[in-house]
Amino acid sequence: MSVLKEKYKKTVCAKLQEKFSYKNKMLMPQLEKIIINMGIAEPAKDKNALQDCINELTVISGQKPIVTKARKSISNFKLREGTPVGLKVTLRGERMYDFAERLFCLASPRIRDFRGFKRQGDGRGNYTLGLSDQACFLEIDLDKMKRSQGMDISFVTNAKTDLECQELLEGLGLPFVEVQGE
DSSP states (O other), rough: HHHHHHIIIIHEEEEEEEHOOOOGGGSSSSSSEEEEEOOGGGGOOOOOHHHHHHHHHHHHHOOOOOEEEOOSOGGGGGBBBTTTTEEEEEEHHHHHHHHHHHHHIIIEEEGOOOOOOOOOOOOOOOOEESSGGGGGGGGTTTTTTSSOOHHHHHHHHEEHHHHHHHHHHHHHTBBBBBOOOO
């Protein structure tokens, strides 16, 4: 069992139970999946850019990403239907907890001028954060990295409110921005 999952079962559940006073332990919010999404605009110019992004996202996540393609043509963006426009990975189970632990403990402190992530969810108990550069992950070899690429990381939980989601993620170790007065 991963360290983060063990931490969830032993300490985070107790804190959530104390704060929100759930009647049943099945009502307690938990992390269901993590989705990593990387948009790519380079493949139209450089044919190797797609393969480089696939390799980097595979190394970061531990599983091969799905290539997402454009659904329709848009002439102003020089985009044709079926052109690769992004990559997506959905992590569940042990890989999800391993990735979350690496993100919280190792990658976040390596972000330049990092003070924490904003406390804003989507209103349905999920949280998405954006990284402007993949170089913060230790798995990436900076000498072989050809371009800086951003990504969105979505934490999908079964929490009913954003406050429950934030408490869950904060308990797991996601560093949030300190609010004035705390």
